[in-house]
Amino acid sequence: MILLAATFWRAQLSADRITKAAQEPGNWLTYSGNYNGHRYSTLTQITPDNVKNLELQWVLQVQQRGNSDKWEASPLVVDGVLYTVRPPNDVVAVDAITGRIFWTYNHNPAPTARVCCGRVNRGLAILGNTLFMGTIDGRLLALNSATGAVLWNVPVGAPEAGYSVTVAPLVVKDKVILGPAGGEYGIRGFITAYSPVDGKELWRFNTIPSPGDPGSETWKGDAWKTGGGPIWTTGSYDPDLNLMYWGVGNPGPDWNGDGRPGDNLYTESVVALDPDTGKLKWHYQFTPHDEFDFDATQVPVLTDIPWQGSARKVMLFANRNGMFYVLDRTNGKFLSGKPFTRVNWLEGFDANGRPKKVLEPSAAGTLVYPNNQGATNWYSPSYSPRTGLFYIPSWTDTSSVYRKDPGNPPIYTEGAQFNGIFPTVAFGTDSLPAMAATPTNTRLTPGTAGAVQAFDPRTGERKWSFAMNDVTDAGVLTTSTNVLFSGGREGYFYALDARDGKLLWKTQLGGSIANGPISYLANGRQYVTVAGGNAMFVFALRQ
Numbered sequence: 001m002i003l004l005a006a007t008f009w010r011a012q013l014s015a016d017r018i019t020k021a022a023q024e025p026g027n028w029l030t031y032s033g034n035y036n037g038h039r040y041s042t043l044t045q046i047t048p049d050n051v052k053n054l055e056l057q058w059v060l061q062v063q064q065r066g067n068s069d070k071w072e073a074s075p076l077v078v079d080g081v082l083y084t085v086r087p088p089n090d091v092v093a094v095d096a097i098t099g100r101i102f103w104t105y106n107h108n109p110a111p112t113a114r115v116c117c118g119r120v121n122r123g124l125a126i127l128g129n130t131l132f133m134g135t136i137d138g139r140l141l142a143l144n145s146a147t148g149a150v151l152w153n154v155p156v157g158a159p160e161a162g163y164s165v166t167v168a169p170l171v172v173k174d175k176v177i178l179g180p181a182g183g184e185y186g187i188r189g190f191i192t193a194y195s196p197v198d199g200k201e202l203w204r205f206n207t208i209p210s211p212g213d214p215g216s217e218t219w220k221g222d223a224w225k226t227g228g229g230p231i232w233t234t235g236s237y238d239p240d241l242n243l244m245y246w247g248v249g250n251p252g253p254d255w256n257g258d259g260r261p262g263d264n265l266y267t268e269s270v271v272a273l274d275p276d277t278g279k280l281k282w283h284y285q286f287t288p289h290d291e292f293d294f295d296a297t298q299v300p301v302l303t304d305i306p307w308q309g310s311a312r313k314v315m316l317f318a319n320r321n322g323m324f325y326v327l328d329r330t331n332g333k334f335l336s337g338k339p340f341t342r343v344n345w346l347e348g349f350d351a352n353g354r355p356k357k358v359l360e361p362s363a364a365g366t367l368v369y370p371n372n373q374g375a376t377n378w379y380s381p382s383y384s385p386r387t388g389l390f391y392i393p394s395w396t397d398t399s400s401v402y403r404k405d406p407g408n409p410p411i412y413t414e415g416a417q418f419n420g421i422f423p424t425v426a427f428g429t430d431s432l433p434a435m436a437a438t439p440t441n442t443r444l445t446p447g448t449a450g451a452v453q454a455f456d457p458r459t460g461e462r463k464w465s466f467a468m469n470d471v472t473d474a475g476v477l478t479t480s481t482n483v484l485f486s487g488g489r490e491g492y493f494y495a496l497d498a499r500d501g502k503l504l505w506k507t508q509l510g511g512s513i514a515n516g517p518i519s520y521l522a523n524g525r526q527y528v529t530v531a532g533g534n535a536m537f538v539f540a541l542r543q
Contacts, residue, residue, distance in 0.1 A: 026521030058099030123168030134165025179231025189229030259409030320374030475516025487513030
């Protein structure tokens, strides 16, 4: 821990304040701003008319960065102090007005840490005067929010077996809740709650059920032991129902399911849990027996909308598999599923909302839309109660070709990736490329681009789409003044009109944007912050 300025004091953050976060629009108290996952700010200083007058106020840079490090963390802002994580696991507390650093805590991950997709962290949680961070070497840390001193440090999963923690924890009442990444390494995933006082584990829900437990019938033999089911993205919580919702990632191995016949619950599902006990209340599986790596690790967005003539408590879920879902969040009932990009792996749903799959990997190669990276991914969507629209950061018209060696699934080795044959790109329309000699990253079909798309959740109708020249890994922020912020890999940070998608302002940050923008109020002034490349940038209106 490095102390770079005098210790500061502030009031403790109670669980009640987090529950009532909407009453504190000047702060950003949890990963998505508040429990409902809207990523929506009611601050009003920045409008469609004046957003062009935004100016850079200060910048926070990464001191050292590895080749696989990406700045994906969403900051927290509490009473004028901004807390964030510089990749991979360095926590920084700064003055939200000036950017002056109060303290820095540097975590040195164990050399046994294994991550499939970059050394990343998506943020912190806070309760009382304690910050909580998961680490890429599979640990959960508690830090004093005033000094950065370590209060406790407990293991979540063994890094040498592929367990890591990249998710921002979720604080609900008196519990700190998270789950591990590592689905590409054949982990057995879980969601677990810890005591904020001493790090003691309080309950655990296994995303891959044990033999005899509900859902275990969807696994055969010992496949459940390496079944995957990672947690990448922070869940949401409904205090009135006392239910929290988490998306669960891919089964293991990813691209060849011959050795794991069955639906493979609870992978590729959203699960509704009682936060007090960890008991499962309901689940919905988006992609049964997935062989396309369509992780369901997106943010569940909770709202109430008119549905067929009456008010309904719903969950909005834009899935990596290319489908936009509306579920009843009280019981998991399927209400609607509509594509938001080109999709060919299913031909609709049965009466219970189960997808009718029509494709699977084959020896000759199967062309699948969307591609291995998905039509969207972990990056956050947004819902605006002002417009009534749901905003999806997405990739359009993407495809991959999936091949497998029939009857010869991958062999699990602890600490090694447990995948299958890497999906290859299809160049041109509806054509299969020759088999790659060695695995390569999935590239993009000509015509592929990123887009922010706006949908009416009541009808599934797309209202507008803002197309980018590049693709996007950035989240979306909307405001009550109808301004929408997002970005892309080329480094442009955008402000759009949330009503029609019109470009209002943009600036070049010089590096890929891979986190979700937030907005906060400090000393009476509204700020917007986003990370791009090696730095975090903070903007406010010209004075």
